[in-house]
Amino acid sequence: MSDAPLVKVRGLTKHFGKAPALVHAVEDVSFEIERGEVVGLVGESGSGKSTIGRLILRALDLTAGAVAFEGREIGGLSQRDLRPLRRRMQMVFQDPFASLNPRLKVKDIIGEALDAHGLAQGPARLRRIGELLEIVGLEAQHASRFPHEFSGGQRQRIGIARALAVEPDLIVADEPVSALDVSVQAQVLNLLQGLRQRFGMAMLFISHDLDVIELMCDRIVVLYLGRIMEVGPAEEVCRRPRHPYTQALLAASPKPDPDAPRTRQLLQGDIPSPLAPPSGCVFRTRCPLASEACARAVPAMRSAGPDHRFACIHETEQADP
Amino acid sequence: MTQPAPLLEIENLEVTFRTEAGNVTPVRGVNLVVHAGRTTALVGESGSGKSVTSLAVMGLLPRPAGRISGGSIHYRLKSGEASNLVTLSLEGMRKLRGSEIAMIFQEPMTSLNPVLSVGEQIAEQVRYHTGMGSAAAMRRAEEMLGLVEIPDAVRRATDYPHQMSGGMRQRVMIALAMSCNPRLLIADEPTTALDVTIQAQILALIDRLRREHGMGVLFITHNLGVVAEVADDVTVMYAGEVVESADVRTLFRKPRHPYTHALINCLPAHAKSGSDGRRFVPSIPGTVASAAGAHGCKFEPRCSHATPYCQASHPALETMDGTHTIRCWRWSDL
Numbered sequence: 001m002s003d004a005p006l007v008k009v010r011g012l013t014k015h016f017g018k019a020p021a022l023v024h025a026v027e028d029v030s031f032e033i034e035r036g037e038v039v040g041l042v043g044e045s046g047s048g049k050s051t052i053g054r055l056i057l058r059a060l061d062l063t064a065g066a067v068a069f070e071g072r073e074i075g076g077l078s079q080r081d082l083r084p085l086r087r088r089m090q091m092v093f094q095d096p097f098a099s100l101n102p103r104l105k106v107k108d109i110i111g112e113a114l115d116a117h118g119l120a121q122g123p124a125r126l127r128r129i130g131e132l133l134e135i136v137g138l139e140a141q142h143a144s145r146f147p148h149e150f151s152g153g154q155r156q157r158i159g160i161a162r163a164l165a166v167e168p169d170l171i172v173a174d175e176p177v178s179a180l181d182v183s184v185q186a187q188v189l190n191l192l193q194g195l196r197q198r199f200g201m202a203m204l205f206i207s208h209d210l211d212v213i214e215l216m217c218d219r220i221v222v223l224y225l226g227r228i229m230e231v232g233p234a235e236e237v238c239r240r241p242r243h244p245y246t247q248a249l250l251a252a253s254p255k256p257d258p259d260a261p262r263t264r265q266l267l268q269g270d271i272p273s274p275l276a277p278p279s280g281c282v283f284r285t286r287c288p289l290a291s292e293a294c295a296r297a298v299p300a301m302r303s304a305g306p307d308h309r310f311a312c313i314h315e316t317e318q319a320d321p
Numbered sequence: 322m323t324q325p326a327p328l329l330e331i332e333n334l335e336v337t338f339r340t341e342a343g344n345v346t347p348v349r350g351v352n353l354v355v356h357a358g359r360t361t362a363l364v365g366e367s368g369s370g371k372s373v374t375s376l377a378v379m380g381l382l383p384r385p386a387g388r389i390s391g392g393s394i395h396y397r398l399k400s401g402e403a404s405n406l407v408t409l410s411l412e413g414m415r416k417l418r419g420s421e422i423a424m425i426f427q428e429p430m431t432s433l434n435p436v437l438s439v440g441e442q443i444a445e446q447v448r449y450h451t452g453m454g455s456a457a458a459m460r461r462a463e464e465m466l467g468l469v470e471i472p473d474a475v476r477r478a479t480d481y482p483h484q485m486s487g488g489m490r491q492r493v494m495i496a497l498a499m500s501c502n503p504r505l506l507i508a509d510e511p512t513t514a515l516d517v518t519i520q521a522q523i524l525a526l527i528d529r530l531r532r533e534h535g536m537g538v539l540f541i542t543h544n545l546g547v548v549a550e551v552a553d554d555v556t557v558m559y560a561g562e563v564v565e566s567a568d569v570r571t572l573f574r575k576p577r578h579p580y581t582h583a584l585i586n587c588l589p590a591h592a593k594s595g596s597d598g599r600r601f602v603p604s605i606p607g608t609v610a611s612a613a614g615a616h617g618c619k620f621e622p623r624c625s626h627a628t629p630y631c632q633a634s635h636p637a638l639e640t641m642d643g644t645h646t647i648r649c650w651r652w653s654d655l
Contacts, residue, residue: 044516044517044518044519045516151608152608154608181366181543181608181609182366182543182545182584182587182588183366183583183584183587183604183605183609184608185587185589186587186588186589186602186603186604186605187604189589189601189602189604190602190604193599193600193601194599197599208516209589211588211589212589215589215592215600215602248518251521252517252518252520252521253517253546254517254521254544254546254549254550255546255550255590256546256548256549256573256585256588256590256591257549258552258569258570258573258574259570260549266518266522266525267518267521267522270486270488270519271486286518
């Protein structure tokens with residue numbers, strides 16, 4: 001086995017459409033996912049977090065940049081050459097109502113994944129499906145039911161079982177709990193934590209919810225309008241955020257504590273359109289620290305500590321609370 | 322301390338829907354109070370009946386399937402007298418909706434008219450409820466757009482809803498609601514579809530309007546972070562009924578109902594470290610029960626403190642002390 005990270009993304013760029021309606025969805029994004037590591041992508045709508053997930057899975061073609069899986073470049077591979085890799089990377093979707101085929105029984109939803117890669121046949125197939133259902137906290141006998149017979153949380157478990165069926169090294173989980181009620185959300189988060197511990201797979205965990213991201217992830221990538229604002233260890237980024245956007249995002253997230261200070265810096269205005277992102281730093285139009293220099297060049301990544309980097313030219317250190 | 326008479330007081334509300342499979346009662350046993358100048362948060366998960374409750378107050382239950390089948394909704398009018406909205410005529414209710422009670426919804430795009438400019442929509446409502454002339458109503462509309470902090474309001478008044486962002490559309494909805502100086506604002510998940518930095522702006526805006534206009538706000542949400550942020554008083558619903566009600570500090574610091582307690586504890590922000598070093602959130606087993614059926618406590622199947630008695634008999638809403646009410650057989654020994 002090589003020492004290369006499981007996934008290494010360099011200069012990842014994705015544009016949709018063409019001028020004058022060119023959408024800059026992802027712009028020059030670089031980061032790594034180590035084996036067994038959970039990396040969180042956090043950002044608001046239009047930040048490009050879902051697009052990055054799909055680019056890594058090669059569900060979308062790259063506009064520019066490179067994606068390496070275990071040191072092997074996969075950005076330019078044909079769909080046919082990608083096939084063996086599909087078994088190593090799986091996806092869990094946000095909406096458990098839309099992501100399961102309503103006409104298939106659970107055993108066929110999960111079985112499809114097994115069949116596609118020729119993993120289990122005959123009685124072994126059904127045994128394996130039952131086992132997968134039990135791993136995600138359902139019962140083997142649920143295999144012959146249809147998706148509509150399950151609640152949202154249970155459907156999300158089926159989606160997770162389908163992803164696990166091929167024993168992947170990487171799971172891309174795109175807002176896997178956003179559609180669920182809080183009490184059910186907690187169950188699914190605990191399940192994912194347990195599975196990660198049991199099987200040691202890496203995860204790219206995409207969410208807009210910083211509390212969920214901090215709980216689930218080892219490292220966090222903070223995105224705004226397709227660019228990385230800050231990257232670092234989860235606790236470090238949440239406790240000592242250095243980018244003004246990360247600071248604002250944390251301040252804007254409502255805390256479930258009535259005595260938490262309510263005076264918070266409000267970001268003015270809306271997220272600009274990705275059709276015409278601002279020049280220089282994309283955050284400058286809403287940034288409380290913005291100056292003329294911010295418009296001139298895209299800020300380079302600066303170090304804020306071990307493995308912790310941020311893209312801002314200003315002095316941003318906050319006093320410890 | 323004596324509280325003044327509440328602006329809105331719901332007692333024992335029950336809503337029935339006629340369906341092909343017979344009558345269902347998605348809401349029963351709802352007691353709720355909103356005071357002038359204060360915010361009451363109505364919290365619950367999907368299927369808890371919180372939105373049906375708000376529609377009942379507005380007289381907007383889908384007709385003819387849905388109707389209020391029990392209880393009362395007393396609203397204290399500008400004149401000081403109380404009016405029972407349950408027995409009010411359609412016409413009386415319509416007058417009240419424009420002049421005293423206003424509502425904003427989660428998805429402003431579906432609540433706004435796509436073929437009218439936002440200024441015209443507000444002006445239309447102003448004309449209907451005040452009899453103002455067209456020019457004056459349009460000026461009032463522009464003034465309202467300014468009130469909700471839409472930059473360059475006079476020019477934006479000519480925009481159509483699709484030309485605006487989600488946050489701006491929600492501001493238009495709020496402008497529309499505020500245009501008739503409501504004394505009670507019902508906000509049903511107004512920030513759920515918005516990004517957090519935009520949500521913070523809208524929450525601050527609603528709070529400013531409440532303070533400046535002395536409005537009572539009934540804020541419906543599933544997000545406990547938002548509750549802690551905006552609420553003075555909180556009412557928690559589960560499976561169609563109120564299970565606990567208290568001021569916001571008491572509810573977060575000393576929740577007494579096992580459901581409230583578990584709901585607060587299962588937030589990712591309250592994750593705990595397990596013995597194996599892994600962080601986890603104490604979750605509630607099972608899923609939200611349907612409001613129909615079950616003789617006993619609705620939360621009993623998921624409750625870690627349940628006894629056979631809880632399964633057999635349905636608890637009533639009791640007052641613990643002052644304004645803290647609870648629906649649980651076991652509150653005194655937990």
